[in-house]
Amino acid sequence: MAVFSSPLLITVAPNGAYKQRPDHPALPLTTSELGQTAKQCLEAGAGMIHMHIRDADGRHSLDVTGYREAQQAVKAAVGDELIIQVTSEAARVYKAPEQIAMVTVLKPEAVSVGLREVDQPEIGEAGLEHFFGWLAKERIMTQVIVYDVADLQRWQALRAKGVIPDAPWSLLFVLGRYSVGQTSEAKDLLPFVMAHTGAEPWSMCAFGAGEHACATTAVALGGHARVGFENNLLLNNGQVAPDNAALVRQIADSARVLGRSLYSAKQAREAFFSA
Template sequence: MSKPCILCCAITGSVPTQSDNSAVPITISEQVESSQAAVEAGASIIHAHVRNDDGTTTSDPEKFARLGEELRKHCPGVIIQFSTGGRSGAGAARGGMLPLRPDMASLSVGSNNFPTRVYENAPDLVSWLSEEMVKYEITPEIEAFDLSHILHAIRMHKDGKLFGKLYVQFVMGVKNAMPCDREVFDFYVKMMRERAPDAQWCAAGIGPNQIVVNEWAIAAGGHTRAGLEDNIRLDRDRLAPSNAALIARAAELCEKHERPVATPKQAREILGLRAG
């Protein structure tokens, strides 16, 4: 299979702390350094959250602005994807960074259960976030935790409510949401091929499911995500030493399945993004 595989690195997230794994990058400088290494290992998308210096979550647009500026300086051409996830803020604060015009932004189009709470994405908030992305010409990465999210995203795209090319990510292995299930994964891929044949898709697995879903996605011709946001370990006995180590592991799977790792330029072409 000659189709390049896009590797996305989810560098920080809102949950893991440095007490869980000291490699989790928290400050802007730590995030940039970790991103540089991940790009060298094969990442072409940096999926970014921001934190306060004490590690607490935030959606502060000023921090996103600083991070974006530093990533453009030190990782030229890399695709910058900001998170609008609900663990870092509420309501309109979740989209406060969108006027910065990142290349991409995550978008959850429906609600679901998380380990200890409901991950709420109300229809009016979803509509507002998608309208802001259209306004600022930002391609969303749909974070699908359920089949209904995939089908809803396909409808939204057909109705012109999502900017750019449709890009859907299957998220598998979150407790109380969609488990890591091969039959379900295969059905998701089937739905994308039949109902959105011009779209691109990727997949992410949480915790020990990361390496499993990485291989499923690479072997099936999709793209995939790795990084310390989703998984802090290499295996049961070893913490991951860096984001780069997790991306390098995914790149090795690309080699195993004879998939070239996409460069940032190739990834931009595949996703229909403006030049970096």
């Protein structure tokens, strides 16, 4: 059995931008539900929560006040024992300037940023340099989302040109986002891993019933994993998961089998973001 010196960071993505209550009765949409889910997932082994919020009609929102209320609810439930990572996802609602403006006003502890969403003509490389420079200066725990190898290579090129400054960035490899039926297989991870030449720690997320196999492969390859109802509602056996915590528990079990301990939020802050 392999023994890893680096623990595993499990991130739970409990709701996403699109799913609604008919998709699953335990989908957390309100701030109180997010708090309850955070507590359950912490107990199951998560060290970070990837958080979306909704407006009054249940639609994707980047409202700063709404985010602050959700952050307060999660902190009330778990204190500092989970890293709260907010999404800046466009979700066909927002444009890059609005996404960047939300992050700069909110100043969250952690944020995910889709590279292709902010790498837009209206932002330009000068705008990217300013935004990522600000993120580094403010020590925002930033995870950069890449959907394919071309995205990863674009990130590497921006780093090489000095547009993106040196800072403790991390990456999220998204598997299957643009595949037929949005399905993922473990082999989808390999092109990312082979093309990743930098020092940034990486995580993966995957769509559909292959999520657990993909996450377990990431654990075996020394990466980190994001699981949850945002992308998948099914357990590894094909049954509908009762809640997000069940999906977290599955990958925590895989980590134990593969000889990897789990990062606490405190440990992950020190390892990922304090360089």
